[in-house]
Amino acid sequence: MEGVTGHVFRRVHHAFFPQADKYYAPFIAPDGKGEFKISRLRDILPENNETITLVPQVLANDAEAFLHVARQLADLGYGEVNLNIGCPSATVVSKHKGAAMLRQPDRLDAFLADVYARTPISVSVKTRLGFSSTAEFDALMPIFERYPIHELIVHARDRAGMYRSAPDPDAFARALLQSRFPVVYNGNIFTAKDYRAVAGRFETLGGVMLGRGAAADPALFRTIRGGDALSVGELRDFHGALIEAHLSSGLSAAFTVGKMKELWFYMHTLFPDCAKPYKALTKARDLPQFTACADTLMASCALDPARGFQPPL
Ligand SMILES: Cc1cc2nc3c(=O)[nH]c(=O)nc-3n(C[C@H](O)[C@H](O)[C@H](O)COP(=O)(O)O)c2cc1C
CATH class of the missing domain: 3.20.20.70 (Aldolase class I)
Structure with missing residues (x-):
């Protein structure tokens, strides 16, 4: 998916979820x-x-x-x-x-x-x-x-x-x-x-x-193969590793935030009732603000991977 699944994403995704x-x-x-x-x-x-x-x-x-x-x-x-x-x-x-x-x-x-x-x-x-x-x-x-x-x-x-x-x-x-x-x-x-x-x-x-479903739930290939559902701890680790990998590939902090926001367009739909922290995340202006918002969302909202990606109405 253009803008979402470039080589940095693919490498980190495969390291955490090698089932595709x-x-x-x-x-x-x-x-x-x-x-x-x-x-x-x-x-x-x-x-x-x-x-x-x-x-x-x-x-x-x-x-x-x-x-x-x-x-x-x-x-x-x-x-x-x-x-x-x-x-x-x-x-x-x-x-x-x-x-x-x-x-x-x-x-x-x-x-x-x-x-x-x-x-x-x-x-x-x-x-x-x-x-x-x-x-x-x-x-x-x-x-x-x-x-x-x-x-x-x-x-x-x-x-x-x-x-x-x-x-x-x-x-x-x-x-x-x-x-x-x-x-x-x-x-x-x-x-x-x-x-x-x-x-x-x-x-x-x-x-x-798989397209949007795997962007929302990076563990979807695993659950399809009968493995465990995505946990919030795994998502936090994957998320942190992805940010690090973008930065060490030479991407600026501002562009890294942009890339992560594109991914959150899909991921936030696995968190019902996250409208407020998700809105704050979309408005974050720099990387420290963005990571704080993502941490808040993952800590305060319940993850429900069984609902799957929810397309916008
Ligand atoms: C933002 C975005 C970018 C996409 N880029 C590509 C692409 O470069 N090549 C491609 O074959 N499909 C692309 N697709 C289409 C998806 O691969 C897939 O066919 C489509 O989203 C339907 O599958 P899904 O319901 O599993 O998402 C893109 C879809 C989206 C939403």
């Missing part, structure tokens, strides 16, 4: 020549991701640009790149990238043909079920079936649903039936119970991807 099989880096968006930001390179450099299994992700609608990045990833030792054709953001869609590619199936088909003919490494795909409607997936899946997709991760919503609409497991079920490659479910898995509902319904599931 792999991590996906926030997308690299190359320009027409395949060039991209140095901060993105730093995020995926193997030396910054030594302890984890990482799959870099690329957002592009131009095969040449995508392949240029794929070749650089191959040179760095990566065996897989993930193609993002699910991002719903207006700035991405206005450039005909991300979920916008689902609107033009013929163009998507030509893009995939070019990519799969020439890629030096495996390509997995992260998609949504459609642009305006989840019913579009019935026409998209036959296109995907033409290519040796390493793994298809399906965010079970259409683009119109952004992050709000109810996921459509029935449309996802049709994808699973047709597929000859592993299909991974994504969307609103916020608790171990949510996971069991998905895993129980889809027997041939290739896996699940």
Whole structure:
């Protein structure tokens, strides 16, 4: 997740909660020549991701640009790149990238043909079920079936649903039936119970991807695997280690506070009745103030990981 799960977060997360099989880096968006930001390179450099299994992700609608990045990833030792054709953001869609590619199936088909003919490494795909409607997936899946997709991760919503609409497991079920490659479910898995509902319904599931649920509850991968629920002591330790790691990576105290506030947008929802201390935390102006607010919140409010991430109304 852009802005949340960069390499510092991933390393600390894995040190405290090593139950995720792999991590996906926030997308690299190359320009027409395949060039991209140095901060993105730093995020995926193997030396910054030594302890984890990482799959870099690329957002592009131009095969040449995508392949240029794929070749650089191959040179760095990566065996897989993930193609993002699910991002719903207006700035991405206005450039005909991300979920916008689902609107033009013929163009998507030509893009995939070019990519799969020439890629030096495996390509997995992260998609949504459609642009305006989840019913579009019935026409998209036959296109995907033409290519040796390493793994298809399906965010079970259409683009119109952004992050709000109810996921459509029935449309996802049709994808699973047709597929000859592993299909991974994504969307609103916020608790171990949510996971069991998905895993129980889809027997041939290739896996699940977690987003906001794991940002809110860093122990979610563990509880899904039958382990203990998150304790407030663990959260306090994880939180402190994450701040330290950001600072020692060279991030300023001000930017560290900004990053931590983004994470608290998800985490605070596991603390019912924390409105007042959470508001104070969002207003903290420097690191000492921020850590004092976070300590107060964790000490004075009850943690209830079983409720899972609560999306804003
Ligand atoms: C702030 C934010 C940033 C995201 N960045 C990415 C990204 O870079 N690549 C990606 O594939 N998905 C990204 N996503 C989407 C999530 O991976 C996931 O598909 C979506 O949140 C639905 O899953 P969830 O209900 O488990 O959160 C992002 C989501 C959010 C909220």
